[in-house]
Amino acid sequence: MTSYLVDFAVRSSRCILQLCEGRARPGMKVASWLATCGGRTPGSDPCDTDIFIITTPKSGTVWLKALSFAIVNRSNYTPSTNPLLTTNPPYTIPFFEIQLYHYNQNPDLSKLQSPRLFATHIPYSSLPESILTNSNCRILYLCRNPKDAFVSMWHFLNSISEDGQMPVGLDEAFQLFCKGAIPFGPFWEHVLDFWKLSLEKPKHVLFLKYEDMKADTNSHIKKMADFLGYPFSSQEVEKGVVDEISKLCSFEHLSNLEVNKTGLIDPREKIPNHIFFRKAKVGDWSNHLTQQMILELDEITKEKLNGTGVMF
Numbered sequence: 001m002t003s004y005l006v007d008f009a010v011r012s013s014r015c016i017l018q019l020c021e022g023r024a025r026p027g028m029k030v031a032s033w034l035a036t037c038g039g040r041t042p043g044s045d046p047c048d049t050d051i052f053i054i055t056t057p058k059s060g061t062v063w064l065k066a067l068s069f070a071i072v073n074r075s076n077y078t079p080s081t082n083p084l085l086t087t088n089p090p091y092t093i094p095f096f097e098i099q100l101y102h103y104n105q106n107p108d109l110s111k112l113q114s115p116r117l118f119a120t121h122i123p124y125s126s127l128p129e130s131i132l133t134n135s136n137c138r139i140l141y142l143c144r145n146p147k148d149a150f151v152s153m154w155h156f157l158n159s160i161s162e163d164g165q166m167p168v169g170l171d172e173a174f175q176l177f178c179k180g181a182i183p184f185g186p187f188w189e190h191v192l193d194f195w196k197l198s199l200e201k202p203k204h205v206l207f208l209k210y211e212d213m214k215a216d217t218n219s220h221i222k223k224m225a226d227f228l229g230y231p232f233s234s235q236e237v238e239k240g241v242v243d244e245i246s247k248l249c250s251f252e253h254l255s256n257l258e259v260n261k262t263g264l265i266d267p268r269e270k271i272p273n274h275i276f277f278r279k280a281k282v283g284d285w286s287n288h289l290t291q292q293m294i295l296e297l298d299e300i301t302k303e304k305l306n307g308t309g310v311m312f
Protein backbone atom coordinates (compact mmCIF):
# COMPACT_ATOMS: atom_id res chain seq x y z
CA MET A 1 0.00 0.00 0.00
CA THR A 2 1.30 3.46 -0.74
CA SER A 3 2.66 5.51 2.05
CA TYR A 4 -0.28 7.85 2.14
CA LEU A 5 0.93 9.99 4.97
CA VAL A 6 3.98 11.14 3.05
CA ASP A 7 1.89 11.56 -0.06
CA PHE A 8 -0.53 13.61 1.99
CA ALA A 9 2.20 15.87 3.31
CA VAL A 10 3.71 16.46 -0.11
CA ARG A 11 0.33 17.31 -1.55
CA SER A 12 -0.42 19.65 1.33
CA SER A 13 2.77 21.53 0.68
CA ARG A 14 1.96 21.88 -3.00
CA CYS A 15 -1.43 23.14 -2.12
CA ILE A 16 0.01 25.76 0.21
CA LEU A 17 2.40 26.89 -2.48
CA GLN A 18 -0.38 27.18 -5.02
CA LEU A 19 -2.89 28.91 -2.86
CA CYS A 20 -0.87 31.37 -0.89
CA GLU A 21 -0.43 33.86 -3.61
CA GLY A 22 -1.08 37.54 -3.20
CA ARG A 23 -1.01 38.88 0.29
CA ALA A 24 -3.00 36.17 2.00
CA ARG A 25 -0.05 34.82 3.91
CA PRO A 26 0.08 31.37 5.42
CA GLY A 27 2.79 32.38 7.88
CA MET A 28 4.86 29.31 7.18
CA LYS A 29 7.92 28.44 5.17
CA VAL A 30 7.51 25.39 2.98
CA ALA A 31 10.68 25.16 0.91
CA SER A 32 12.80 23.18 3.36
CA TRP A 33 9.88 20.97 4.23
CA LEU A 34 9.19 20.16 0.57
CA ALA A 35 12.80 19.21 0.09
CA THR A 36 12.69 16.57 2.79
CA CYS A 37 9.33 14.89 2.62
CA GLY A 38 9.87 13.00 -0.63
CA GLY A 39 11.15 9.94 1.25
CA ARG A 40 9.29 7.53 3.48
CA THR A 41 9.17 8.35 7.14
CA PRO A 42 8.76 5.66 9.80
CA GLY A 43 5.13 4.76 10.50
CA SER A 44 3.83 6.46 7.39
CA ASP A 45 1.82 3.45 6.23
CA PRO A 46 -1.92 3.84 6.63
CA CYS A 47 -3.78 2.48 9.64
CA ASP A 48 -7.53 1.92 9.60
CA THR A 49 -7.66 3.44 13.06
CA ASP A 50 -6.20 6.78 11.89
CA ILE A 51 -8.38 9.81 12.48
CA PHE A 52 -8.10 12.94 10.32
CA ILE A 53 -9.40 16.30 11.43
CA ILE A 54 -9.89 18.30 8.28
CA THR A 55 -11.13 21.87 8.46
CA THR A 56 -11.38 25.09 6.56
CA PRO A 57 -8.98 27.49 8.32
CA LYS A 58 -10.44 29.42 11.27
CA SER A 59 -13.44 27.15 11.60
CA GLY A 60 -12.68 25.93 15.11
CA THR A 61 -9.90 23.43 14.39
CA VAL A 62 -8.43 23.84 17.86
CA TRP A 63 -11.81 23.08 19.38
CA LEU A 64 -12.37 19.98 17.23
CA LYS A 65 -8.87 18.77 18.03
CA ALA A 66 -9.45 19.13 21.74
CA LEU A 67 -12.84 17.38 21.57
CA SER A 68 -11.54 14.47 19.46
CA PHE A 69 -8.53 13.99 21.70
CA ALA A 70 -10.68 14.07 24.83
CA ILE A 71 -13.22 11.62 23.36
CA VAL A 72 -10.82 8.92 22.18
CA ASN A 73 -8.50 9.20 25.18
CA ARG A 74 -11.12 9.50 27.90
CA SER A 75 -10.24 6.19 29.52
CA ASN A 76 -6.54 7.11 29.69
CA TYR A 77 -6.86 10.28 31.75
CA THR A 78 -8.89 11.86 34.51
CA PRO A 79 -10.15 15.43 34.07
CA SER A 80 -7.16 16.63 36.09
CA THR A 81 -4.49 14.65 34.21
CA ASN A 82 -5.66 15.36 30.66
CA PRO A 83 -2.73 16.60 28.53
CA LEU A 84 -5.04 19.29 27.12
CA LEU A 85 -4.53 21.11 30.42
CA THR A 86 -0.83 21.48 29.82
CA THR A 87 -0.34 21.14 26.05
CA ASN A 88 -1.44 23.53 23.35
CA PRO A 89 -3.99 21.74 21.09
CA PRO A 90 -1.77 21.99 17.96
CA TYR A 91 0.60 19.65 19.76
CA THR A 92 -1.97 17.17 21.05
CA ILE A 93 -3.01 16.67 17.41
CA PRO A 94 -0.33 17.81 14.97
CA PHE A 95 -0.97 19.39 11.58
CA PHE A 96 0.63 17.53 8.70
CA GLU A 97 1.65 20.75 7.05
CA ILE A 98 2.97 22.40 10.21
CA GLN A 99 4.06 20.37 13.25
CA LEU A 100 4.76 17.09 11.42
CA TYR A 101 6.41 17.95 8.12
CA HIS A 102 7.34 21.59 8.50
CA TYR A 103 8.79 21.84 12.00
CA ASN A 104 10.00 18.23 12.17
CA GLN A 105 10.60 17.43 8.52
CA ASN A 106 11.28 13.76 9.15
CA PRO A 107 8.79 12.68 11.79
CA ASP A 108 8.68 9.15 13.16
CA LEU A 109 4.96 8.50 12.88
CA SER A 110 5.33 4.96 14.22
CA LYS A 111 5.87 6.48 17.67
CA LEU A 112 2.39 8.03 17.71
CA GLN A 113 -0.11 6.22 19.91
CA SER A 114 -3.08 4.49 18.31
CA PRO A 115 -5.52 5.87 17.35
CA ARG A 116 -3.32 8.36 15.57
CA LEU A 117 -4.93 11.76 15.26
CA PHE A 118 -3.80 14.07 12.48
CA ALA A 119 -5.03 17.47 11.39
CA THR A 120 -4.91 19.28 8.10
CA HIS A 121 -6.60 22.02 6.09
CA ILE A 122 -5.82 20.28 2.81
CA PRO A 123 -8.71 20.32 0.31
CA TYR A 124 -10.30 17.16 -1.05
CA SER A 125 -8.89 17.72 -4.52
CA SER A 126 -5.38 17.30 -3.12
CA LEU A 127 -6.07 14.21 -1.05
CA PRO A 128 -4.32 11.06 -2.23
CA GLU A 129 -6.40 8.15 -3.53
CA SER A 130 -5.15 5.95 -0.69
CA ILE A 131 -6.92 7.98 1.94
CA LEU A 132 -10.13 8.13 -0.05
CA THR A 133 -10.41 4.52 -1.12
CA ASN A 134 -7.76 2.24 0.40
CA SER A 135 -8.22 3.07 4.01
CA ASN A 136 -10.97 2.83 6.59
CA CYS A 137 -9.66 5.86 8.43
CA ARG A 138 -12.19 8.37 9.75
CA ILE A 139 -12.40 12.00 8.68
CA LEU A 140 -14.00 14.60 10.92
CA TYR A 141 -14.68 17.60 8.73
CA LEU A 142 -15.51 21.02 10.17
CA CYS A 143 -16.43 24.26 8.45
CA ARG A 144 -18.05 27.54 9.44
CA ASN A 145 -20.18 30.32 8.04
CA PRO A 146 -17.90 31.95 5.45
CA LYS A 147 -18.52 35.45 6.83
CA ASP A 148 -17.23 34.43 10.27
CA ALA A 149 -14.45 32.30 8.77
CA PHE A 150 -13.31 35.31 6.77
CA VAL A 151 -13.37 37.74 9.71
CA SER A 152 -11.51 35.24 11.90
CA MET A 153 -8.93 34.65 9.15
CA TRP A 154 -8.40 38.38 8.64
CA HIS A 155 -7.69 38.90 12.34
CA PHE A 156 -5.44 35.85 12.41
CA LEU A 157 -3.33 36.73 9.38
CA ASN A 158 -2.78 40.23 10.67
CA SER A 159 -1.81 38.91 14.11
CA ILE A 160 0.88 36.67 12.63
CA SER A 161 2.25 39.21 10.16
CA GLU A 162 5.95 39.65 10.63
CA ASP A 163 7.57 42.80 11.98
CA GLY A 164 7.63 45.55 9.40
CA GLN A 165 4.87 44.01 7.25
CA MET A 166 1.87 46.21 6.63
CA PRO A 167 -1.36 44.73 7.93
CA VAL A 168 -3.76 43.60 5.21
CA GLY A 169 -6.78 45.90 5.08
CA LEU A 170 -10.25 44.45 5.44
CA ASP A 171 -11.27 45.47 1.89
CA GLU A 172 -8.25 43.90 0.27
CA ALA A 173 -8.51 40.71 2.34
CA PHE A 174 -12.21 40.52 1.49
CA GLN A 175 -11.57 40.67 -2.26
CA LEU A 176 -8.94 37.93 -1.94
CA PHE A 177 -11.31 35.74 0.07
CA CYS A 178 -14.09 36.18 -2.49
CA LYS A 179 -11.67 35.19 -5.26
CA GLY A 180 -10.65 32.09 -3.33
CA ALA A 181 -7.12 33.38 -2.75
CA ILE A 182 -6.81 32.27 0.84
CA PRO A 183 -4.70 29.49 2.30
CA PHE A 184 -6.28 26.16 1.26
CA GLY A 185 -9.09 27.97 -0.56
CA PRO A 186 -11.35 28.54 -2.28
CA PHE A 187 -13.58 28.23 0.78
CA TRP A 188 -16.75 27.00 -0.99
CA GLU A 189 -15.09 24.25 -3.03
CA HIS A 190 -13.36 23.01 0.13
CA VAL A 191 -16.72 22.71 1.89
CA LEU A 192 -18.65 21.28 -1.02
CA ASP A 193 -16.17 18.54 -1.85
CA PHE A 194 -16.16 17.18 1.71
CA TRP A 195 -19.93 17.55 1.92
CA LYS A 196 -20.33 15.36 -1.17
CA LEU A 197 -17.83 12.84 0.20
CA SER A 198 -19.74 12.69 3.49
CA LEU A 199 -22.95 11.88 1.58
CA GLU A 200 -21.20 9.24 -0.49
CA LYS A 201 -19.29 7.70 2.43
CA PRO A 202 -21.02 8.52 5.70
CA LYS A 203 -18.91 5.99 7.62
CA HIS A 204 -15.74 7.66 6.34
CA VAL A 205 -16.58 11.35 6.74
CA LEU A 206 -18.58 13.17 9.40
CA PHE A 207 -19.48 16.66 8.20
CA LEU A 208 -19.78 19.24 11.00
CA LYS A 209 -20.56 22.94 11.18
CA TYR A 210 -19.21 25.27 13.86
CA GLU A 211 -22.59 26.95 14.37
CA ASP A 212 -24.35 23.61 14.97
CA MET A 213 -21.66 22.53 17.40
CA LYS A 214 -21.97 25.77 19.33
CA ALA A 215 -25.76 25.41 19.46
CA ASP A 216 -25.65 21.89 20.91
CA THR A 217 -22.16 20.80 21.85
CA ASN A 218 -23.11 17.73 23.86
CA SER A 219 -25.12 16.04 21.13
CA HIS A 220 -22.24 16.65 18.72
CA ILE A 221 -19.77 15.12 21.18
CA LYS A 222 -21.96 11.98 21.26
CA LYS A 223 -22.27 11.96 17.47
CA MET A 224 -18.50 12.26 17.08
CA ALA A 225 -17.89 9.49 19.63
CA ASP A 226 -20.28 7.15 17.77
CA PHE A 227 -18.72 7.97 14.42
CA LEU A 228 -15.17 7.42 15.70
CA GLY A 229 -16.11 4.08 17.25
CA TYR A 230 -15.86 5.30 20.86
CA PRO A 231 -19.54 5.54 21.87
CA PHE A 232 -20.46 6.65 25.36
CA SER A 233 -22.03 3.99 27.57
CA SER A 234 -25.24 4.88 29.38
CA GLN A 235 -23.27 4.82 32.65
CA GLU A 236 -20.84 7.38 31.24
CA VAL A 237 -23.69 9.60 30.12
CA GLU A 238 -25.30 9.34 33.56
CA LYS A 239 -21.99 10.13 35.26
CA GLY A 240 -21.74 13.32 33.19
CA VAL A 241 -18.69 12.36 31.11
CA VAL A 242 -20.08 14.08 28.01
CA ASP A 243 -20.59 17.26 29.98
CA GLU A 244 -17.07 17.00 31.43
CA ILE A 245 -15.58 16.81 27.93
CA SER A 246 -17.69 19.72 26.76
CA LYS A 247 -16.47 21.88 29.65
CA LEU A 248 -12.86 20.77 29.34
CA CYS A 249 -12.81 21.81 25.67
CA SER A 250 -14.92 24.93 25.95
CA PHE A 251 -13.53 28.23 24.72
CA GLU A 252 -13.84 29.71 28.21
CA HIS A 253 -11.81 26.90 29.74
CA LEU A 254 -9.16 26.37 27.07
CA SER A 255 -8.50 30.05 26.44
CA ASN A 256 -7.88 30.63 30.15
CA LEU A 257 -5.34 27.87 30.61
CA GLU A 258 -1.83 29.11 31.25
CA VAL A 259 -0.48 26.97 28.40
CA ASN A 260 -2.77 28.70 25.92
CA LYS A 261 -2.39 32.21 27.32
CA THR A 262 1.38 32.25 27.16
CA GLY A 263 4.21 31.01 25.00
CA LEU A 264 4.70 30.47 21.30
CA ILE A 265 3.39 27.72 19.03
CA ASP A 266 7.02 27.02 18.18
CA PRO A 267 10.16 28.94 19.17
CA ARG A 268 11.14 29.09 15.49
CA GLU A 269 8.00 31.05 14.66
CA LYS A 270 6.73 34.11 16.44
CA ILE A 271 3.17 32.83 16.62
CA PRO A 272 1.80 33.11 20.15
CA ASN A 273 -0.49 30.34 21.41
CA HIS A 274 -3.21 32.78 22.47
CA ILE A 275 -4.05 33.93 18.92
CA PHE A 276 -5.96 30.70 18.31
CA PHE A 277 -8.48 31.96 20.87
CA ARG A 278 -10.20 35.20 19.92
CA LYS A 279 -13.97 35.60 20.51
CA ALA A 280 -15.50 32.29 19.47
CA LYS A 281 -18.81 33.96 18.70
CA VAL A 282 -21.28 33.04 15.98
CA GLY A 283 -22.10 36.15 13.92
CA ASP A 284 -19.12 38.36 14.79
CA TRP A 285 -19.08 39.24 11.07
CA SER A 286 -21.85 41.75 11.76
CA ASN A 287 -19.30 43.86 13.69
CA HIS A 288 -16.89 44.02 10.76
CA LEU A 289 -18.51 43.67 7.35
CA THR A 290 -20.24 46.46 5.45
CA GLN A 291 -23.69 45.93 3.98
CA GLN A 292 -22.11 45.66 0.55
CA MET A 293 -19.67 42.98 1.72
CA ILE A 294 -22.47 40.99 3.33
CA LEU A 295 -24.50 41.08 0.11
CA GLU A 296 -21.50 40.10 -2.00
CA LEU A 297 -20.44 37.19 0.18
CA ASP A 298 -24.00 35.93 0.59
CA GLU A 299 -24.43 36.07 -3.17
CA ILE A 300 -21.29 34.00 -3.81
CA THR A 301 -22.33 31.49 -1.18
CA LYS A 302 -25.78 31.20 -2.73
CA GLU A 303 -24.33 30.75 -6.19
CA LYS A 304 -21.84 28.10 -5.11
CA LEU A 305 -23.91 26.13 -2.62
CA ASN A 306 -27.50 26.53 -3.72
CA GLY A 307 -29.27 23.20 -4.05
CA THR A 308 -26.37 21.22 -2.56
CA GLY A 309 -27.87 20.82 0.89
CA VAL A 310 -25.12 22.85 2.61
CA MET A 311 -26.52 25.94 4.29
CA PHE A 312 -24.95 28.58 6.48
Ligand code: A3P
Pocket residue numbers: 055056057058059060061062063148151152153155249250251252254276277278279280281284
Ligand atom coordinates in the same frame (compact mmCIF):
# COMPACT_ATOMS: atom_id res chain seq x y z
P1 A3P B 1 -12.84 33.68 16.19
O1 A3P B 1 -11.68 34.28 15.50
O2 A3P B 1 -14.15 33.97 15.52
O3 A3P B 1 -12.91 34.03 17.64
P2 A3P B 1 -9.11 27.57 14.19
O4 A3P B 1 -8.93 26.79 15.44
O5 A3P B 1 -9.60 26.75 13.02
O6 A3P B 1 -7.91 28.38 13.88
O7 A3P B 1 -10.34 28.56 14.44
C1 A3P B 1 -10.20 29.65 15.29
C2 A3P B 1 -11.57 30.09 15.74
O8 A3P B 1 -12.11 29.16 16.68
C3 A3P B 1 -11.48 31.42 16.47
O9 A3P B 1 -12.70 32.10 16.15
C4 A3P B 1 -11.41 30.98 17.91
O10 A3P B 1 -11.75 31.98 18.84
C5 A3P B 1 -12.38 29.82 17.91
N1 A3P B 1 -12.16 28.87 19.01
C6 A3P B 1 -10.98 28.54 19.59
N2 A3P B 1 -11.18 27.66 20.57
C7 A3P B 1 -12.51 27.41 20.63
C8 A3P B 1 -13.32 26.59 21.47
N3 A3P B 1 -12.79 25.85 22.42
N4 A3P B 1 -14.65 26.59 21.24
C9 A3P B 1 -15.20 27.34 20.26
N5 A3P B 1 -14.48 28.15 19.45
C10 A3P B 1 -13.14 28.19 19.63
